[in-house]
Amino acid sequence: MSQATTGMTRNTRQRAEVLALLREVDGFHSAQQLHQMLLDRQARVGLTTVYRTLQLLVDTGELDSTKLPGGEQLYRRCSQSRHHHHLVCRDCGRTVEVAGSAVERWADQVARQHGFTDVGHTMEIFGTCGTCAA
Amino acid sequence: MSQATTGMTRNTRQRAEVLALLREVDGFHSAQQLHQMLLDRQARVGLTTVYRTLQLLVDTGELDSTKLPGGEQLYRRCSQSRHHHHLVCRDCGRTVEVAGSAVERWADQVARQHGFTDVGHTMEIFGTCGTCAA
DNA sequence: GCGCTTAGTGACAATGGCTTTCGATGAGCG
DNA sequence: CGCTCATCGAAAGCCATTGTCACTAAGCGC
Numbered sequence A, B: 001m002s003q004a005t006t007g008m009t010r011n012t013r014q015r016a017e018v019l020a021l022l023r024e025v026d027g028f029h030s031a032q033q034l035h036q037m038l039l040d041r042q043a044r045v046g047l048t049t050v051y052r053t054l055q056l057l058v059d060t061g062e063l064d065s066t067k068l069p070g071g072e073q074l075y076r077r078c079s080q081s082r083h084h085h086h087l088v089c090r091d092c093g094r095t096v097e098v099a100g101s102a103v104e105r106w107a108d109q110v111a112r113q114h115g116f117t118d119v120g121h122t123m124e125i126f127g128t129c130g131t132c133a134a
Numbered sequence C: 001g002c003g004c005t006t007a008g009t010g011a012c013a014a015t016g017g018c019t020t021t022c023g024a025t026g027a028g029c030g
Numbered sequence D: 001c002g003c004t005c006a007t008c009g010a011a012a013g014c015c016a017t018t019g020t021c022a023c024t025a026a027g028c029g030c
Helices: A013-024 A031-040 A047-059 A101-113 B013-024 B031-040 B047-059 B101-113
Strands: A063-067 A073-077 A085-089 A095-098 A117-128 B063-067 B073-077 B085-089 B095-098 B117-128
Touching: A013 A031, A013 A047, A013 A073, A031 A047, A031 A073, A047 A063, A047 A073, A063 A117, A101 A117, A101 B101, A101 B117, A117 B101, B013 B031, B013 B047, B013 B073, B031 B047, B031 B073, B047 B063, B047 B073, B063 B117, B101 B117
Parallel strands: A085 A117, B085 B117
Antiparallel strands: A063 A073, A085 A095, A117 B117, B063 B073, B085 B095
């Protein structure tokens, strides 16, 4: 329950499959998409397990996740461990990671000014990327 | 389709009921909560209509909405028409509206730097308010 | 007032992402 | 090898929200 090393206790085939896939794909994908990709490559993994594994990886900080306005959650492997935000193209899904330390500080400060503690925040930027604008 | 005044074309009893309720309650409430309140006060309005009316009001800028991490959407009447963000207490739901023009500018600027156009963003701050911390 | 047109309504079904359930499976230890 | 318990996964459940479509009534012209 408190393995400080990986956070994952058992090495199962299913987790290996999910990790292998994540190593190969770029950009954000939904759990459902990833599950379908696994099926396509003949990897026999249940949707439930995909969800569980992804959540596990997010919790241990090995995955990066973002939430679309519609509520759907997207995942991709972390390219930078620092906290950051996403600039996502509405059309093609292309994603740029942006550091926003100024925003972080602002959010924390505003919250504290109002007596809030244990502060967290969400911030996503949406737009149409140059390619899709054409 | 382009009434610049209200945006609402017909005055129905149901819309009046929803508006009347919104005028009386403070803070954010979900569509479901509002619907239940309407039933409690003997106002006969369908859930579908509540959703439609709320969306209509959000579109015309008369209502303010925010989305919980869980995906549930909350509404309340606008206290300020300028664009702003929310600082929400995780426990009691108390909400503070915060202007964040610096954040707006930052988001726009970052997006444009990456060639993105038609830029929008979402930002919510969560925390535990002073009262709930005790 | 009186129709008529059509926006608006609402009971119900459907959607969709995600979670729960619970019996089956297999990883890893001794 | 045998055992135990974390893990798996098919199916059912959850739940806010949206779609369907027959019905209702707002408000216009008369």
